[in-house]
Amino acid sequence: xxxxxxxxxxxxxxxxxxxxxxxxxxxxxxxxxxxxxxxxxxxxxxxxxxxxxxxxxxxxxxxxxxxxxxxxxxxxxxxxxxxxxxxxxxxxxxxxxxxxxxxxxxxxxxxxxxxxxxxxxxxxxxxxxxxxxxxxxxxxxxxxxxxxxxxxxxxxxxxxxxxxxxxxxxxxxxxxxxxxxxxxxxxxxxxxxxxxxxxxxxxxxxxxxxxxxxxxxxxxxxxxxxxxxxxxxxxxxxxxxxxxxxxxxxxxxxxxxxxxxxxxxxxxxxxxxxxxxxxxxxxxxxxxxxxxxxxxxxxxxxxxxxxxxxxxxxxxxxxxxxxxxxxxxxxx
Amino acid sequence: xxxxxxxxxxxxxxxxxxxxxxxxxxxxxxxxxxxxxxxxxxxxxxxxxxxxxxxxxxxxxxxxxxxxxxxxxxxxxxxxxxxxxxxxxxxxxxxxxxxxxxxxxxxxxxxxxxxxxxxxxxxxxxxxxxxxxxxxxxxxxxxxxxxxxxxxxxxxxxxxxxxxxxxxxxxxxxxxxxxxxxxxxxxxxxxxxxxxxxxxxxxxxxxxxxxxxxxxxxxxxxxxxxxxxxxxxxxxxxxxxxxxxxxxxxxxxxxxxxxxxxxxxxxxxxxxxxxxxxxxxxxxxxxxx
Numbered sequence: 001x002x003x004x005x006x007x008x009x010x011x012x013x014x015x016x017x018x019x020x021x022x023x024x025x026x027x028x029x030x031x032x033x034x035x036x037x038x039x040x041x042x043x044x045x046x047x048x049x050x051x052x053x054x055x056x057x058x059x060x061x062x063x064x065x066x067x068x069x070x071x072x073x074x075x076x077x078x079x080x081x082x083x084x085x086x087x088x089x090x091x092x093x094x095x096x097x098x099x100x101x102x103x104x105x106x107x108x109x110x111x112x113x114x115x116x117x118x119x120x121x122x123x124x125x126x127x128x129x130x131x132x133x134x135x136x137x138x139x140x141x142x143x144x145x146x147x148x149x150x151x152x153x154x155x156x157x158x159x160x161x162x163x164x165x166x167x168x169x170x171x172x173x174x175x176x177x178x179x180x181x182x183x184x185x186x187x188x189x190x191x192x193x194x195x196x197x198x199x200x201x202x203x204x205x206x207x208x209x210x211x212x213x214x215x216x217x218x219x220x221x222x223x224x225x226x227x228x229x230x231x232x233x234x235x236x237x238x239x240x241x242x243x244x245x246x247x248x249x250x251x252x253x254x255x256x257x258x259x260x261x262x263x264x265x266x267x268x269x270x271x272x273x274x275x276x277x278x279x280x281x282x283x284x285x286x287x288x289x290x291x292x293x294x295x296x297x298x299x300x301x302x303x304x305x306x307x308x309x310x311x312x313x314x315x316x317x318x319x320x321x322x323x324x325x326x327x328x329x330x331x332x
Numbered sequence: 333x334x335x336x337x338x339x340x341x342x343x344x345x346x347x348x349x350x351x352x353x354x355x356x357x358x359x360x361x362x363x364x365x366x367x368x369x370x371x372x373x374x375x376x377x378x379x380x381x382x383x384x385x386x387x388x389x390x391x392x393x394x395x396x397x398x399x400x401x402x403x404x405x406x407x408x409x410x411x412x413x414x415x416x417x418x419x420x421x422x423x424x425x426x427x428x429x430x431x432x433x434x435x436x437x438x439x440x441x442x443x444x445x446x447x448x449x450x451x452x453x454x455x456x457x458x459x460x461x462x463x464x465x466x467x468x469x470x471x472x473x474x475x476x477x478x479x480x481x482x483x484x485x486x487x488x489x490x491x492x493x494x495x496x497x498x499x500x501x502x503x504x505x506x507x508x509x510x511x512x513x514x515x516x517x518x519x520x521x522x523x524x525x526x527x528x529x530x531x532x533x534x535x536x537x538x539x540x541x542x543x544x545x546x547x548x549x550x551x552x553x554x555x556x557x558x559x560x561x562x563x564x565x566x567x568x569x570x571x572x573x574x575x576x577x578x579x580x581x582x583x584x585x586x587x588x589x590x591x592x593x594x595x596x597x598x599x600x601x602x603x604x605x606x607x608x609x610x611x612x613x614x615x616x617x618x619x620x621x
Contacts, residue, residue, distance in 0.1 A: 103610075105428055110564050111606060250433070287447030290441075290447070300437075
């Protein structure tokens, strides 16, 4: 049994208590929640199912919970079940025909892109209920000075959120590993290389793809719920539409979509880059982080398509499998 | 209800004019895809750069509008060539999805560059063209001019592709990229020319849009998605299909927006797109396999 990951995890769990203050803790929480979402996306992405529509699932999760809470007082615990269920329904409605009719590659990417935009437009169009482009804040349950409300899933203390996100992130990694070790992985790899050949050896192409898509969509919707409940503010542009969908794809690519911790590295990298530039250069320079980020992405895809962690782990593996150096006496 | 019908007619006519501009935008993207086999996700951001160029030439440096338009078209054509040489060429032989993603990186880059350079405020030419009055129907001249120019440009491009040697070479490359080098056509040169034309069309689109819309760094997101969807709906690379799809989309948006709210017009258009993808995945005009 390897002990290093457990030691690292224990150190990570101590993070809120080393006295860094609220801002680093907030950053850590954001990195964890986005790592969760990115890992969910990569469940599909690593098999060539590049979805530009995950903004739709994120939006469905975040808005369903917030709307049900604000308008009907339904607790987020029930709301998240409904939100995830809705995301699953949408994933099946889009996924089934796509896979049945063999819509793959950039056609699939563009169909899902339309989905992301539809979600954003519907949220904006329902402005009387959803607050439109201005976004919406869940009604607070902490008005009486309580530090938490389990019923409303609202916690005033960031430490609580840190552990919630840490748990969810670990669960996502566990799901990733489960998929990685399952038969579905071999089926998906076969499909991503040659659909007809996979079908000819008995892989049910449509069902396997749909399973992965539904899993990924459900987890992304749940990520939307977490994000909305933590931020206590959702906005159609930050949880749906083409912008956030592309952000998900690119962060994962930057980190590396074929390794377990790749999406996490992607989240770490993109958030630290954005915050670093913001703190280093100043708040009033809008767009600098995206500017650097966009340029880096282009460079990444050209020179490092495996991503940061993908590239590193490739190098480690090569070093580990390199032949041992020749004994000294044979030299010269 | 005669009034109802009149407003409905106005929505249909406006949709028709809007369709002309969308068809022009889709044409450039289709040309690039058909020849180079790469989707420029950042196509609408190139257009945004064109809109800023026209704005600065006309509203800030007070040059005549014609000069500003020419500058807009040239700048974006040049940008198209740069995009090809710096970004597309290194990934020409990698996976298609990487080619799609790399231009997405350019999308972020250009959008952020515009934010850095010009800030987030909306700017317009400060030029208000009158409207054409047909009975009770008002049609803005800017839209009529845009649609007419789009038609002229599309006709010219058609003639270029059909009647000139270069045009024939471009069409030939899109049909068989392995054989053409043997026929004495240099694909690298054809790609550059195509990128310049594709960029030029985006620049022309920018000139037509800047007459009707304010320019801001995120304007690309209002026109980008819809342009790809039109191209895919028509069948990527199929220029006639893209042309038809543009008018269908414009009608759905305009008429849908007339009955409900403008966002619902877009929602209808996008839903139509998704449904059509299932019925005709190869594009509207494709023969069923």
